[in-house]
Amino acid sequence: MKEFKGFMHGVNLGGWFSQCNHTDERYDNFIKEEDFATVKSWDLDHIRLPIDYELVETADGQKIEKGYERIRKAAQWCAANNLNMILDLHKTCGYSFDLGYKESGFFDDVKLQERFYKLWESLAENFKDVFAGSNNEICFELLNEVTDQSYCKKWNAIAHTCIERIRKIAPTTKILVGSYWNNSLASVKDLDAPYDENIVYNFHCYEPLVFTHQGAPWVGKNMNPDFRFPLKSKYVDYTKMTSEKVGQIGTAFSAFAADATVDVNYFETIFAEAVKVAEERNVLLYCGEYGVIEKATPEDTLEWYRLISTVFNNHGIGRAAWSFRQMDFGLSDDRLNGIRPELIKYL
Incomplete structure (x- = not known):
């Protein structure tokens, strides 16, 4: 299977520009420049940067330049630490994986879909060359975690149109596409054939969910x-x-x-179909989120990361752990101080 070079070992910066209260105080303080140096010190090669549309758009869809500047600043901090970046649209107007945000209508409203396309055209125009002059790379992730299986056909069509429009601006930038059931492994097979050689199939893995989300x-x-x-x-x-x-x-x-x-064979079993699909279609395969809730013991957390990492490595699958700080899964949080030197070996 093809290897996603430069995006093999990463971490999410969840909660900074997404799943937050969208205030300057949050943007200015939740993640800071020194955190990028910490990520690099963990021997990682990239970050996944989730953003909600509120960072870069007003309620009526007007551009918020200050939000674009914040993304550029994050890219500068990446470049200073030789880190690559995945720009992940975590929420678009009319859709969020989290029903609590009360975003709805996206899959049946052509106006909301057009707004989505235009947002990506703007993001592509602004960030396709954000690492120009450095050795770093940016990738675009169209939308985080489509939920219902019933959206499958519509989402494939929307994704295809969005890729076509991005390609007129950024012809070779890698674009990540996930499937339904929150980017599940079982839904990878139902993604359309890759649009071109720079498409990445994106999945998330929190299995077994009753363990990784115990008490959630x-x-x-x-x-x-x-x-x-x-x-x-x-x-x-x-x-x-x-x-x-x-x-x-x-x-x-x-x-x-x-x-x-649970052992390595468990993860080999649940990965098998997605790996086969990626190999048959000659497409890159990537895990954009995986992790263990803070309520699990540090010892169990370490062992889970060891097991899943073994299978990632067996198949050359790139990944980004959820998440750097807090968000119920924080890898830099104090609870993991005793095991972190060992844990980061498995990211």
């Missing part, structure tokens, strides 16, 4: 905040607790003995 109140209907679930629980317990807490049967549990526990 936004998951399922019965996930209480004090719920805890050790990584090395038996598959029979994974099946039971996933059904009870998440509301669905977890991926691939039935492929293993009921009394066995």
Whole structure:
């Protein structure tokens, strides 16, 4: 499988320009220049930079130049630390993966879709050459985590049109496209064939969800905040607790003995189809998010990263961990101080 050179080991800067209250105080203080040096000190090669449309657009779609300047500043800090960047549109007007933001209508409203295309044309025009004169590279990620499977056909068509319009401005910039079910591995196969050789299939992996999101109140209907679930629980317990807490049967549990526990073979199994699809279509494959909630023990967190990293490395899959600071998954947070020197080896 092709290797996504320059984007093999990364981290998300979630919560800075996205999933936040969009104030200058947040923009100025949540992530700072020295954090880019920390990312580099972890021996990483890139950042994924999620942005919401509110950073760069007013409510009626007018350009906010100060937001563009903030992205340029982030690119300067990347260049100073020899880091590449993925510019991820985490929320567009009319759509967010998080229903709490009450964005709706995007997949059925041609006006909202046109606004999306124009936003990407503007982003492409402003940032296609943002690293000119350096050895660094920027990639564009069209939209974070399409949710419903019912959007699949519409999303493929929207993505195709958006890529066509970006290509008139940035003909060779790599463009990341994810599928439905929040960029799940199981949905990679339903992405359209790559538009050209510079398309990247993007997936996210938080499996097994009942472990990585233990105690997360936004998951399922019965996930209480004090719920805890050790990584090395038996598959029979994974099946039971996933059904009870998440509301669905977890991926691939039935492929293993009921009394066995999660190991490298689990991740090889859930990755297999997406890897095969990428190889057959000769397209780059990338994991834009993966991680473990802060409620898991540091020891379990370290072991999960070790297991999934082994499979990433086995297949040459680039990735960016979620997330650098806070956001319920913070890799730089104090809770991981004791294991971080070991943990960063698996990013």
